[in-house]
Amino acid sequence: MSASPETTSDVVIAGAGIAGLTAALTLNAQGIRPVILESTREIKPLGVDINLQPPAVEVLTRLRLRERLEKLGVPTSSARYLAREGTLLAERTLSPEEQQIAVHRGELQNMLLDTVLERLGSDAVRTGQRVDGSS
Ligand SMILES: Cc1cc2nc3c(=O)[nH]c(=O)nc-3n(C[C@H](O)[C@H](O)[C@H](O)COP(=O)(O)OP(=O)(O)OC[C@H]3O[C@@H](n4cnc5c(N)ncnc54)[C@H](O)[C@@H]3O)c2cc1C
Structure with a gap:
């Protein structure tokens, strides 16, 4: 990743969060190579555990x-319904x-992020670049 001021692409994605990175992989699967501009200088693995619902799992499966994903997380194999007292x-x-x-x-x-860099190339994500508007 770099903070190069030169960016030419038909599609620019603002932000390398999970939404921007997934959008980049989805576009790439359709033959479009976007560039992601991320305002922070360093992408750090922040956050808590989240539960990916079936539509999100389906999108990532198609990609x-x-x-x-299954190596990283815990698939939910059953649903349990409990009364208030357990x-x-x-x-x-x-x-x-x-x-x-x-x-x-x-x-x-x-x-x-690793998948984007593998599939789109190491210059697909530019850190330290904030999107201020579009025209
Ligand atoms: C406690 C908690 C529990 C949650 N649990 C769940 C759950 O169970 N299931 C679930 O699906 N979701 C859950 N969520 C929500 C989920 O984490 C968020 O919806 C998701 O991380 C948002 O991803 P994002 O890519 O849209 O945004 P972000 O992760 O916020 O990423 C946006 C990125 O864009 C960059 N950026 C912002 N503005 C600009 C700009 N102008 N130019 C360039 N870069 C910019 C930011 O620096 C950032 O890196 C939870 C959230 C919290 C806080």
Whole structure:
């Protein structure tokens, strides 16, 4: 990654968070090579564990990231319904389409960043560059 002032691309994405990185991989899968401008100088793996809902898991699966994702996180195989005091009311196994994956936001971001650099090249993410507007 660099903070080069020269940026030419048909598509510019503001921010290398999990949304911007996923958007970049999705565009790249369609033959478009975007550039991501990230305002911070260094991308740090910040955050807490988040639960990726089935639509998010599906997007990442289509991007051929399911294996990497499952290594990082914990797939949810069943849903348990508990009463307020903790008594188990019901439990059911989730189908593959219903599966959620719990993953640390920062580790997910790092995995997406590594994948962007692998697939789009090391100059696809420019740090220390803030997007101030568009025309
Ligand atoms: C406690 C907590 C629990 C959560 N649990 C869940 C959960 O269970 N499931 C779930 O799906 N989500 C959860 N979330 C939400 C999830 O973490 C966020 O929705 C997600 O991280 C947002 O990603 P993002 O890429 O949109 O934004 P961000 O991660 O905020 O990334 C934006 C990036 O853009 C950069 N940027 C901003 N402005 C500019 C600019 N002008 N120019 C260039 N760069 C810029 C920033 O520096 C940053 O790197 C949780 C959030 C919190 C705080």
